[in-house]
Amino acid sequence: MQMDSILSGIVSKKHFFSVPLNYQQPEGEKITVFAREIVSTENQHKDLPYLVYFQGGPGFGAVRPVENSGWIKRALQEFRVILLDQRGTGLSTLLNHVTLSHLSPEAQVEYVSQFRADNIIRDAETIRLQLTNNTQWSILGQSFGGFCVLQYLSAAPDSIKEAYITGGIPSLTRQADDVYQATYKRVIKKNNDFYRRFSDAAKLTGELAEFIENNNVILATGEQLTVEMLQLLGVNLGMEQGPEAVYYLLEQALIDTANGKQINPLFLHQFCQLLDFNTNPIFALMHESIYCQQFHQRGANWSAHRVREQFQQFNYQKGQRLLFTGEMIYPWMFEQFNQLKPLKDLANAVAAKSDWTNLYDVDILMQNTVPVAAAIYSEDMYVDMNYSLETAALVDNLQYWVTSEYEHNGIRIDGEHILDKLISLNRSKSLR
Known part of the structure; x- marks a missing residue:
């Protein structure tokens, strides 16, 4: 002591x-x-x-x-x-x-x-x-x-x-797939609430997503920003004051310059502060295992990623409203976040692990x-x-x-x- x-x-x-x-x-x-x-x-x-x-x-x-x-x-x-x-x-x-x-x-x-x-x-x-x-x-x-x-x-x-x-x-008693099937539905509702509250949010996210797809946008932590990473901001939509934080970040993401629309350096720093996958890797590595029990006799096997296929509206298409995701972990995160990249093989092994003990x-x-x-x-x-x-x-x-x-x-x-x-x-x- x-x-x-x-x-x-x-x-x-x-x-x-x-x-x-x-x-x-x-x-x-x-x-x-x-x-x-x-x-x-x-x-x-x-x-x-x-x-x-x-x-x-x-x-x-x-x-x-x-x-x-x-x-x-x-x-x-x-x-x-x-x-x-x-x-x-x-x-x-x-x-x-x-x-x-x-x-x-x-x-x-x-x-x-x-x-x-x-x-x-x-x-x-x-x-x-x-x-x-x-x-x-x-x-x-x-x-x-x-x-x-x-x-x-x-x-x-x-x-x-x-x-x-x-x-x-x-x-x-429920398996990870049950949890995420219910979770995606609630995340859709939170998205609807978000876009209803902030009338220009759909326009802001659409412009930003298009800019990200057409430009090499590098975050303050060194990663190239992708649309999938942008969608991860949705983890904040379920928090008190979280939707406001996301909206105010989007509001100042792009700025007008003599060379046309450019990404705001402030956005590149604040974006990283709203996500903590680099700073808290256990969350990404072990999150799905909290739903695994011995009697399930199966691993999570990237449950959120698999279940997402049942909710195609989360797959962004230009001209459609971008849907943010929530507290979901995806295998591609271990290819895009710098502090998760060295854990990619481990993450795949943890996802495949099926002999978890009962909690x-x-x-x-x-x-x-x-x-x-x-x-x-x-x-x-x-x-x-x-x-x-x-x-x-x-x-x-x-x-x-x-x-x-x-x-x-x-x-x-x-x-x-x-x-x-x-x-x-x-x-x-x-x-x-």
């Missing part, structure tokens, strides 16, 4: 833990997992229970707090909060093409297979035992973090006092006794509401709040209210 840091209304401590890469081989290779412990300044000397936060992703480090606000403010009223950098991210041992370069192709597949939710939860358990002297703690998961919560409830429910989920109740135990979840409260966003572009409700019906002792007030990242926008609502749901349950 390192010394305290003082933020605005928060005291922060750094913790570094040595954990097995593969928990089936506990004496083998070790990696480091980082966790930041935060507490409000007024509570820093109190013996408070812990709440551990599981970040969305996969492949993103935990939020870096700046001040005592949002969901953190509500949590710090009664908890010490653990912000976990899931293995492979943040200050934990990183996973990228540089750290994998010394391994053979076969060893790389085995290595990255250890970076799923099951081992993230094993890491959390290792940390809990060291920090709490084997007492229960509370857990909160956003998006993929909610998938981690369900895995935790399957694997070690006795370690959890209460659980909270925002925008992240996974299907327990959820339905029988245990059907007998769950841990109080669980979840926010389900009816307009969520990333996590299908109907599949979330299917799961909620299976998990005992789970209460949910369905709302159309927020997009997928509602916890970033109004986290204090959302977490307070969920805490009230769990606490009212315990009083019955």
Whole structure:
């Protein structure tokens, strides 16, 4: 543990833990997992229970707090909060093409297979035992973090006092193809909403797509921009303030010059900031595996790419309205993004892998006794509401709040209210 840091209304401590890469081989290779412990300044000397936060992703480090606000403010009223950098991210041992370069192709597949939710939860358990002297703690998961919560409830429910989920109740049984068939339909709706809100957006995207097809446009990160890459901006359409960010970027993409229409250098920089495939490669590499389970007896096999063939409207044609895609991963991304190119063979091997272990135990979840409260966003572009409700019906002792007030990242926008609502749901349950 390192010394305290003082933020605005928060005291922060750094913790570094040595954990097995593969928990089936506990004496083998070790990696480091980082966790930041935060507490409000007024509570820093109190013996408070812990709440551990599981970040969305996969492949993103935990939020870096700046001040005592949002969901953190509500949590710090009664908890010490653990912000976990899931293995492979943040200050934990990183996973990228540089750290994998010394391994053979076969060893790389085995290595990255250890970076799923099951081992993230094993890491959390290792940390809990060291920090709490084997007492229960509370857990909160956003998006993929909610998938981690369900895995935790399957694997070690006795370690959890209460659980909270925002925008992240996974299907327990459906395959990746089912997920993407539903997802494409929701992305079409988000596109329709986007073009209805911004009346000149179709004209702007059409002009930009034509310019990209006829010119060699090089992004600030060095890649040649393609129309397929442009469509990836749609990942932002399912976020609060995301459509606005996309529109304002498109609005200034092309500029008039003495030599005619040219690409705006500002666009070339800001485009890269709205996509994070170069900076967070685990997301592209492992995203489809979060939908794979042993009983499916098949790999994801580039599910989003295959299912897209059922939705031909996403294949851009000049003169037609360009449709943005969403949280989909495609094999060509490992040919176009610089930091993904070295991972192309590995990505293909991961896509073909069919011997994934199960992440959820339905029988245990059907007998769950841990109080669980979840926010389900009816307009969520990333996590299908109907599949979330299917799961909620299976998990005992789970209460949910369905709302159309927020997009997928509602916890970033109004986290204090959302977490307070969920805490009230769990606490009212315990009083019955």
